Amino acid sequence: MFAYLARLTLLLALASGLSAGVNAQQKPNPMGSPNEFVQQVADQVLTALKADTAARSGDIKRINQIVDEMILPYVNFEKTTRLAAGRNWREATADQKTALSAAFRGTLARTYSGAFTKVNDSTSIKTLPFRGDANANDVVVKSLVTQRANSQPFSLDYRLEKTPQGWKIYDINVENVWLIENYRNQFTQQINQNGIDGLIAALNQRAQ
Template identity: 60%
Template sequence: MKFTLFPVALRSLSCLLAAGVLGIGLAGTAHAEDSVNPNGAPSEFVKAVGDNALNAIKQSPQAQKGDLNTINQIVNQYVLPYVNLEKTTRLSAGRYWRQATPTQQQALVQAFKGTLIRTYSGAFTKVTQQSALSIAPFRGDPKADDVVVRSTLSQGNGPSVGVDYRLEKTAQGWKIYDLNVEGIWLIQNYRNQFADQIARNGIDGLIQALNQRNQ
């Protein structure tokens, strides 16, 4: 089974991939980074994370050519520390998550991470020096523990795309766990595909299908 996401996401999510929490250095890439404050305002948090990732892509010819090693480095350094990939995977698996063993759960998280990175690697080729992330004024409850930050990704080689980020407040500060691109939420999209695969082949079948796609 082929796991996919709507084509527009391949243009819009290049600045902030949905995936989970390492932190390895990015060899050969040097640029001024925005300070990320996980305990600050949600909109400022998303802006800093997105800009850092986007700037890293702009300065990496290898990433823009779709080199997966470089893409993994960028995602691991600039994105994953601020994403709750386990929650993204758990919600995508829905009720089947509780049926999985802890070993299966961790294997599914890692397989899903690889799928997301490979799926969105083509988006890096769409980034230009004109690409920019604009954050809409925050209209949610500043005291809430679960909020949505709305943004627009403008690009020099295509139309602007609306991207919403769903965040939760954790002990470590804000964490991103879902994305909405032009009205379609990432978790909902994959939940349907996961459910179909698990119903036919079980949790292990889903993990195998994801890993096969990652090869």
């Protein structure tokens, strides 16, 4: 299970931050089309990683900064956490909801950063043509991720919601497994054993 999650979050990081460098200097526009928005986030992060000597050398502190500045603002961690917690979210206190969202955000953010230390120049992503309803407020953007030259690409889908601030990513699908669904199983097991506070403690413990 943990091996799968490591692979899944690696692909999430790659898909959120890597692509062929078209329009690399364009700042992401969350109010634009979902496909263009995802591509712009990818181009921006790739440009930053390639231009930063410390990041290229694997400096995790610098990679953390790039992740914080260029990826996390476009992810709706509260919604991801709420959906992963399922019915248990309704039973949590306001303080527990805040703490759980922060712990889960930290877990995913650190995994993003760790994944970026493994990126090589051959890693690429191709966002596929958008085929959904252009006026919808909840959409799926599909892409293919290639980790090495001549290797078989992985399918990777993003689920995004249109908010007053624009598009926010809140779930991903790696080869027919949605991140929220996968974490929901873990969350439920941990909550059943140790309660919501136990889940928060477990997520924070992984960060140490």
